[in-house]
Amino acid sequence: MKNLIRVFKNKLPHVFIIFALLILEAYCDLSLPSYTASIVDIGIQNADLNYITNIGTLMLIMVAISVFATIGVSYFSSRVSSGYAKDLRKVIYTKVLKFSNHELNRISRSSLITRSTNDVNQVQNVLGFLFTTLFFAPILGVGSIIKAFELGGNLSWIIFITFIAVLILLIIIVIRVLPYFKITQEIIDKMNRTAREILLGIPVIKAFVRQDFEQEKFGYVNEEFRDVNLYVFRNLFVLMPAMTLILNLMIVLILYFGAYDAISGNILTGDIIAFIQYSTQIVFSFIMIGGFIIMLPRFLVSARRIAEVLNMELSITDGDITSISDNPTIEFKNVSYSYPGSEKETLKDINFKLIPGKTTAIIGGTGSGKSTILNLIPRLQDVTDGEILIDGVNIKEFNLKVLRDKISFTPQEAILFQGTVKSNMQTGKRDATDDEIKNALNLAQADFIEDIEQEVAQGGSNFSGGQKQRLSIARAIINPHDFYLFDDCFSALDMNTEAIVKSNLDNIAQNSSILFVSQRISTIKDADEIIVLDNGEIIDKGLHEDLIDRCEIYSEIASSQMEDSSCHL
């Protein structure tokens, strides 16, 4: 929770203003019943119109000040709560951007969305409520109790009984709904996850005619959410009528016993009216505090879920070295890797070097660990054993930004962002000029782009798979880097285009290290070193011609591709 409080610190000046306004509001509200009593007991009793007018004017002024203070409180509390929600969302996203795959596996992406939207909203709502009620209720409640006791000591027991009744009611409701607040947030996570999966899988769902099944799946979560909400609100809805009943019973009791006291001369009529007003204010304070107590568990559940994100220990930490020499060598030294929670080693004792000016390629069957090797270089995940060295220094010792600035990484899935072709290219080079963008598009053979201001839909859904690949290659080569990592991102290019793009790449990256991952022999056959990976282990390394002769797996892949696609090796 410390992180949540830290974010709140800059809101404190406004909180003090709110507090001052609340005291002003409470002072005005507390003075009104006394004035009413004076009008009844002095003004009406003595038929003194002048007195009634003076006190009445004073009451109007108090009401005006109270209204002014209420408006001020609402204004500042909405400023504080919505500003806090904005700051929270910002720190959550800043933190999430530092997450490695390890952290993203621990808190799912759909849960991260719920936490930064719905959970932050819950915190915002409770915060707004906190200022307008919880701060105000004790001031008004305690003030009213003092005033009520001053007026009618004999009737004070009625307030005590009312307090006990309200307390019992609140305890019953809190016990009944408390466990359901956590469940509600978890069901929202589940609903987001299901909806996201269905929306992303619409083409597959349609192709396999699975609409009914998916509808049923979503319907089930939806109904679960409705049932929990219904239960919670059914309990909460009891609160208001029950509170009104208690309030009315209290007024009847005061009138009944107050009448006895008035007849015996122990209390004045005006004081009974004022006593009723103070007692009503006391009950309203209880209601406000009760409402807050009911909202509190929901707030705590959401706050804890946000704190879990903010407190998440990062598995990838920054190193201190802030410079890397030009065109360094990367060396994998006895590297092994296991995914968190998996007992199996995905990579076992990997050794190879990326040398400036040379092209290295990795080939291997599905799931052999090719992408995992690539992810280790920009430290998207860290080795579990062994080390990766840059010019002899462990990559963990370098500042992450400095390290990643050296690397151009193109993942297997071509990821484009909503915006324009230009904005996507500028992800590769922030200040890329139009000419640089056009040149990169040209080198990547993305000649289908007529205008760099052309719109890119979310996820690049308005481009074909092959077009997306070319755009992501253009983005990767727009800025010179020391290392170019391509994870199977030539697979949708035809042989001719692939050859042109690779030759362009060789020209612009003459002194850099290039690492290709591919399942296609045609992509890798010209590499200076080809690494054959099988089941997480390097089974051979060398040139295409040598591997064809001596490596059984490599020659099998090569011959199967010759048969399948008449590829000329």
Ligand SMILES: Nc1ncnc2c1ncn2[C@@H]1O[C@H](COP(=O)(O)OP(=O)(O)OP(=O)(O)O)[C@@H](O)[C@H]1O
């Ligand atoms: N996030 C993950 N959590 C657990 N296991 C994973 C994760 N990602 C990959 N793996 C496992 O690690 C192994 C290697 O995966 P990797 O993606 O590196 O293979 P690959 O050779 O690139 O496969 P492909 O050619 O299909 O892209 C696979 O068995 C896979 O199941």
